[in-house]
Amino acid sequence: MQIDPGSQYPRRRGFGISPRLIIVALMLMYGGYYYFSNRQVQPETGEKILIDKSLTPQQESQMGLQAFQEVLQQEQQLPANAEISQQVTEIARRLITVIPQVSDALAAENNAKSAHVEKNFDWNVAVLKSDQVNAFCLPGGKMAVYTGLIPVAQNADAMAVVMGHEISHALLRHGAQRMAKQRLEQIGAMAGAVSGMDPGMQQAVFSAYGVTSQLPFARHQESQADEFGLMLAAAACFNPQESIALWQRMDAVSGGQGQPEFASTHPSAGTRMKELQALMPKAMEYRARFCKNPGGTQQAATLR
Template sequence: MAIDPYGNQAQGGQRRGFGFGGIRWWVLLLFAGYAAYYWISNRSTDPLTGEAVVIDKNISPEDEKALGLQAWEELLTTEKPISPSDPNAQAVRAIMQRLVAKIPQVEDALAAEHNLTAPHIEKTFEWDVNLLQSDQVNAFCLPGGKMAVYTGLIPVAQNDNAMAIVMGHEITHALLRHGAQRMTEQKLAQIGQMAGAMSGMDQSQMQAVMAVYGYGRALPYARKQETQADEMGLMLAAAACFDPREAIPLWERMDAASGGEAPPEFSSTHPNPGTRIQNLQALMPKAMEYRAKFCESAK
């Protein structure tokens, strides 16, 4: 007689008590119940998008800010920012200042569309931006307001309007607490992995389940965050007196810069440029309204 570590006994090599296919379904049901409780208890409505989000209540904006500042300090130990006196660095800093100045108005306007109140977590942010020497066509903004723009983005952006659209997009990720949402998603994924391991799934079964989760949940969720950042970032750039119409040629240039090597949309964390352009074109009338409403020089 063999005894397995979970207390199930088997004779003649036959295991009992594991459920259909050798899987302990009762274990999966217990974990599913816990995951559902965790999801429901941490669910709320984002005032800026009007959509349901799940953010672990144990992750506060201050916690995110601390993690962002830690990541920023670590980055600066390996990356050397370009001198603040550099014309490109000065241009990037001026763009950020204009965008940050309009955050309260844009947040209030977006929240009002959903009859909600903006949280204004940006009030505690320590805003800063550095231009980093790299061929990467990229930029990012960490929770807490620390931002980096890579020099590789400059020739693709070509002008301040396009650069503001990219920077507004990255700033929006921090304002919408996308980092906390991703950490919460990771915890849910970890719950699923623990459930699979303790239920007796073998490696191939676990891989199949995680593939379904990735293509069915994780990747679409990431693309949704990118679309949200595109929308709010566009409104922010428009309110700061930049021309939102530059978003279309920007993403055409982004597509050209990638050399057509982007993966298919279903297997990517980002919408493909064609989808992005289509979404931005649909948002353009709203962006122009924001520009007319909040940009003093446009009045």
């Protein structure tokens, strides 16, 4: 009986790597490269942010213009010569005028220089007839105020706080930041799908590592816009103290029944008032520093 010598030794198994794992690894490597290569410091806040370097402010402005045109097709715009339209336009003009000074001052606090993205903006303000208690400013400076906000704001000072806040979202490129974060989430989701990970488990893992932390991310942006906007309003000779009364009225309109803060993209009214109150000394310093006609703005103009 012949014995095969090879049978005395165990046959070696191959060490091949699954093509699926290679694809997942490559996608994760790309996600890491995308994250670290697109990080930059936001001069006005001093924080590291993620913005796709291939997305320019000019491209953002074009996207904002397209979105603005779509809104105007769907909503009824008040005539430019209507009294409230003229009031809102004047508030916007005053806020826009002080953007360069306020941007430079905030950046200087972080030993940085502002990129002045507003240089690429083509400003336009519309008042839209709607019961919505809302306003917005899109990239590129396209702004709208809904008439439903007017009885809540009540006066020009409070409206300036709201409009300054919305302008700040555009100046800080918050939309571009959200787009970059969503791209990272898409890369992570695709990697999870290729790996065969259960969608529920995928969501749990991503949440644990903050990959899909859109809620606190959005709330942080809201707080940033609150601060920048308050400084704009103060520098433009509006009374920043009206921000507290504004949010008291906002809270009353919602009946105090807003979503719990942890489940909302916006800070609660109570949190906002507390943070705004803490910012008040700085706002008053900006008002004293940049407001050129403080004596002419003692009485808040009533909106109508």
